[in-house]
Amino acid sequence: MKTLLTKKQLDDSEFEKSKAHIIVEIIQYIPNAVLSKTIIKKTTGNITASSFDAGEELAERVIPYDTYIQIIAGIAEMKIDGVLFNLKLGEGIIVPAHARHNFNANEKFKMLSTIIKSGYED
Numbered sequence: 001m002k003t004l005l006t007k008k009q010l011d012d013s014e015f016e017k018s019k020a021h022i023i024v025e026i027i028q029y030i031p032n033a034v035l036s037k038t039i040i041k042k043t044t045g046n047i048t049a050s051s052f053d054a055g056e057e058l059a060e061r062v063i064p065y066d067t068y069i070q071i072i073a074g075i076a077e078m079k080i081d082g083v084l085f086n087l088k089l090g091e092g093i094i095v096p097a098h099a100r101h102n103f104n105a106n107e108k109f110k111m112l113s114t115i116i117k118s119g120y121e122d
Contacts, residue, residue, distance in 0.1 A: 015039050024072045027051045029108055034058060044118045052076070052105035060102040067095040067115050074109030078102070087111075 015021065027037045027049040034056050039047040045065070049072070052058075060079075069078070070092035078085045078093070080101045085093060095101050103111075 014041060023049070023112065024110060027110060029053050029110075032056070034105075039112075045114065045116045047112060047114045049110065049112055051110045052103065052108065054105055054108050056105045058103040060100050062098055062100055063095070063115065064097055065115050065117050066097050066119075067113055069093050069095060070112045070114075072110045072112055074105075074107055076109045076111060077104040077106055079104075 015026075026039070027035055029035070029051050031053055032055075034050060034052050036048050036050045039049060051073075069076075069087070071087045071089055073089060075089070076087045078087060078101065080093070080095055081099050087093060
């Protein structure tokens with residue numbers, strides 16, 4: 001069984017405001033694990049940094065909101081509604097609301113995900 005460590009297991013607070021940080025250094029790799037750290041969490045959305053050790057994966061899921069994924073280290077293999085993407089350092093992609101998606105780490109990678117919850121009221 002793969003290990004998923006969450007922010008609650010490491011640090012229960014958002015990042016300090018008005019303080020610079022180096023985004024790729026805010027989350028480390030943990031052997032045989034996927035690690036996530038919440039940067040900002042609001043009712044209208046959140047930003048999360050995640051690291052995937054080589055060989056790890058995140059099972060397919062569906063989120064009812066648009067999600068922006070940006071790779072900040074390594075290369076990520078990602079499927080959106082069955083279409084395979086290999087995202088490299090600096091690349092980003094929008095996962096549409098209600099799209100099936102999953103991640104596979106053929107090598108270590110880190111990413112930022114930004115979920116936007118507003119705009120669905122219509």
